[in-house]
Amino acid sequence: MPAAKPPATSRALVPTAAESGIAGKSRRVRLAKVLATRPAARIPDMVTPLPTKAKQRKSTSKRYKLPDDENAQLGALKQRLQALDTDVKKSQLLRAGLALLVAMNDAQLTQAMAAVGVVKAECQPQRVS
Secondary structure, rough: OOOHHHHHHOOOOOOOHHHOOOHHHHHHHHHHHHHHHOOOOOOEEEEEEEOOOOOOOOOOOOOOOOHHHHHHHHHHHHHHHOOOOOOHHHHHHHHHHHHHHOOHHHHHHHHHHHHHHOOOOOOOOOOOO
């Protein structure tokens, strides 16, 4: 039996010395010019593009102090929205309030901040070891 022939390699897959150097660059430039002059391929109407995935925003976790009555107001707003068939979290309520504060003009913002007041931080008791 004759020996098996080695698989033939295609010369088109292996670039010659001339193709790998300057000649290859000029070929790419010519190809780019030809592609630039041709009209773009039209996507058929039946094909719908895939929806782009929204980039998820990075969130941070911070702790803030709220007086008990304001925390109760957040709970009441949450129950009020549940009665309207809208399920929300407290963080969503805080973000909505922040959006409203950003939309205010300077006079309204100053007035709203004066009405809120400042919450004093309580000192944590020190541990005795």
